[in-house]
Amino acid sequence: MKDNDFYVTGIALSQFVYGAEALGIAGKETVKQAGLSDEHLLPTARVPEAQYEMTLLRLILASKNDSFGVDIGQQLMPPLYGVLMSLAFSSPTLGEALKNMARYQGLASGNCGGIAYLVAGSTVELSVAMTHKNLVIRRNMAEFVVTLYCGLLRLISTRPDLSPNHVSLEHLPYSDTARRRMESIVRCPISWGAGHTRMKVSRDIHELPIYGHGDENLRLARQLAQQQLEELDKRTSSVESIKWHARELMLSGAPRRDVVAKRLGISTRTLDRRLKDAGISWQELLDGLRVQLAIEYLTDKELTVAQIAEKLGFTEIRAFQRRFKTWTDMTPSGLPRVC
Secondary structure, X not given: XXXXXXXXXXXXXXXXXHHHHHOOOOHHHHHHHOOOOHHHHOOOOEEEHHHHHHHHHHHHHHHOOOOHHHHHHOOOOHHHHOHHHHHHHHOOEHHHHHHHHHHOOHHHHOOOEEEEEEEEOOXXXXXXXXXXXXXXXXXXXXXXXXXXXXXXXXXXHOOOOOOOOEEEOOOOOOOHHHHHHHHHHXXXXXXXXXXXXXXXXXXXXHOOEOOOOOHHHHHHHHHHHHHHHHHHOOOOOHHHHHXXXXXXXXXXXXXXXXXXXXXXXXXXXXXXXXXXXXXXXHHHHHHHHHXXXXXXXXXXXXXXXXXXXXXXOOOOHHHHHHHHHHHHOOOHHHOOOEO
């Protein structure tokens, strides 16, 4: 998938634009400056990632605030999220509500982000991934998502005292003020600079019943969410989806077929069949991703070849050098490095 294939929906853009206007920032004017229009604020609009990021950066700069993402995340706007909120309030338990919202989060974040809600024994974890490379955007987006989901916990459960057990943020706090602000929102221990963004909740919270839910309402909401998601993703092939998840996993470790299949809601056999139909094997897909990442990393002068080899899962630098030569007919040192 090319960089210009990434997009969010009008829901994601609207959350930041209308949230910024509530803070006294000219959100709609910023949309125009980024080359977008009011039509991009419609829920079903596809907003190119580059213009979305340009809008966010302008809003962050205009806010002059260390915690812009937190400020936006605190502004829960249920009408913006449409069927996602219907899914949440129709679910039998809080855990099912979060699982449904994570499953259909593409209705808001398009293919620029992923949220996985995983339950393994006593461990219940919500994991956040994103394609954004700009560190300012990643920091604000991570804090926005965690703040938003903390608010959702309290809204859906009608329990304003509810908090996750632990939060991990991939970045370090921007300032002491930003750290204290985040701590006051999540009201639980935070691991800063963890390299990933995750939120753990207790099994009790996961099993907390939502009174007034309806099975038929849930079925209809799921049906509508699936239809909308398929409409948004109709230009995104199955293999591109597999590549996206494999690449995101590769950034933090070795990607596994079963994990990618689980994220996509399919079996490993179905995943293999889709790859075969596209004329590519799992190993070939991984090799293609590794060479793309290798070239990206090698253009960064601050990373050594040894560090890049380790990032890509090679235990020896020579093994990486040989594989890179096979991939590109060049040596790693043959690529230009930039600051």
